[in-house]
Amino acid sequence: MTRMMLSAPSAPTIDPATGQGKPFNDYTFGTQAVEVEVDEETGQTRVTKLAACYDIGQAINRQSAEGQIEGGAIQGLGHALLEEVVLEEGVSKNPHLLDYKIPTTLDAPPIVTILLESGQGLGPFGAKGIGEPAMTPTPAAVMNAVSRAAGAPLTQFPITAERVLAAMTNYRYPRVLIMQQCAACLQKCSRNYPVSGPLPWVRRHVSQALHPPLFLCC
Numbered sequence: 557m558t559r560m561m562l563s564a565p566s567a568p569t570i571d572p573a574t575g576q577g578k579p580f581n582d583y584t585f586g587t588q589a590v591e592v593e594v595d596e597e598t599g600q601t602r603v604t605k606l607a608a609c610y611d612i613g614q615a616i617n618r619q620s621a622e623g624q625i626e627g628g629a630i631q632g633l634g635h636a637l638l639e640e641v642v643l644e645e646g647v648s649k650n651p652h653l654l655d656y657k658i659p660t661t662l663d664a665p666p667i668v669t670i671l672l673e674s675g676q677g678l679g680p681f682g683a684k685g686i687g688e689p690a691m692t693p694t695p696a697a698v699m700n701a702v703s704r705a706a707g708a709p710l711t712q713f714p715i716t717a718e719r720v721l722a723a724m725t726n727y728r729y730p731r732v733l734i735m736q737q738c739a740a741c742l743q744k745c746s747r748n749y750p751v752s753g754p755l756p757w758v759r760r761h762v763s764q765a766l767h768p769p770l771f772l773c774c
Contacts, residue, residue: 581678584685586610588629588693590665594705599721601702602665603633606694609670613677613684622669625690629667632694634659640714 570577591605608625615621638657642649650656677684695713703710708723 582613582676582684584610584612584689586689586693588632588697590694590697590701592698592701592705594702594720595717596706596724599706599717599719599724601637601715601717601720603637603698605666605668606633607668607670608690608693609672610686610689611672611674611676611684612686613679614673614675614682615671616681616683618671621671621686624686625669626664626667628686628688628690629694630659630664632691633663633665633698635691635713636695636698637714637716638663 568577569581570579586609588606588608590603590607593602593604594600606629608629610625612621634657638659640650641656673682675682679685699710699713699715702715702720703723706720706724708720708727710719710723712719
């Protein structure tokens with residue numbers, strides 16, 4: 557009888573002697589886009605649709621992977637729109653969930669989840685991780701979308717109605733300029749990553765999910 561030893565693929569990470577090296581075996585590439593509504597009279601902001609696209613290498617459990625992305629995106633919405641630690645002389649003024657708001661199911665917009673399977677991960681069957689990456693792009697995508705919709709740059713989280721209204725009152729720039737900035741950002745991404753690389757791939761898929769996409773964050 558022949559015995560075989562099987563192990564998951566791996567790559568060199570941190571050298572224990574020097575503490576130097578790569579912190580991760582491989583990286584998960586993805587992008588998100590959002591549609592938002594901004595009330596010009598009150599500054600109230602609402603995310604109406606979110607699309608998230610990730611190359612996860614291989615979906616071992618597709619439903620679980622989609623749920624992970626959806627949950628991470630909702631956490632990112634909390635960071636973008638609700639969550640804030642209020643400190644006064646180093647003391648938290650909102651130490652409980654009555655004042656520290658987090659998203660509920662009523663705050664969740666329709667989410668389009670797109671899974672790409674390149675098979676290039678170092679995990680089992682070529683899988684990659686999809687934990688923290690699911691929430692990382694959401695706040696930036698929301699802030700850029702709100703800035704574009706409001707015609708004024710937002711620079712602070714969470715994006716409250718008061719901050720949106722103040723930005724709209726104090727600063728205005730033409731929407732044409734915003735479009736030029738978006739085009740410049742995409743050109744920069746194209747220069748930094750080859751056309752055949754993962755980012756343009758996922759960006760193309762997520763662009764097809766929103767018509768038209770308000771802003772992509774990768």
